[in-house]
Amino acid sequence: RFRIAGCSDSDGEDMYALDGEEKWYADFINKKGVEPLPSFIDHTSYVEGTYEQAVTNQQICRQNLKVRRKAMK
Numbered sequence: 895r896f897r898i899a900g901c902s903d904s905d906g907e908d909m910y911a912l913d914g915e916e917k918w919y920a921d922f923i924n925k926k927g928v929e930p931l932p933s934f935i936d937h938t939s940y941v942e943g944t945y946e947q948a949v950t951n952q953q954i955c956r957q958n959l960k961v962r963r964k965a966m967k
Contacts, residue, residue, distance in 0.1 A: 899948075901955035908948035910940070920948035 896911045909919040918940050921928050927945035 899951055899955070901952050901959060903956070903959070906952040906955065908951060918944065920945055922949070922952070 897909065898911075899908045900906065906922055907919075910917050916930055918927055918929050925945075927940060927948070929939065
């Protein structure tokens with residue numbers, strides 16, 4: 895299992911993958927979690943609240959980014 899999470903001032907990413915296949919990602923523009931695998935593939939769904947946790951993680955990431963910028967100056 896593999897996860898990418900990160901942010902900038904204007905953008906962010908939160909994604910889970912397995913064996914090189916994207917299994918879930920947060921679509922922050924449309925405000926929802928997306929499971930991009932085709933419907934004919936047997937896959938597990940992520941628990942309710944995964945998208946909301948991704949949003950919270952983005953807020954924390956942006957706050958940490960501000961703190962680090964200030965510390966670097």
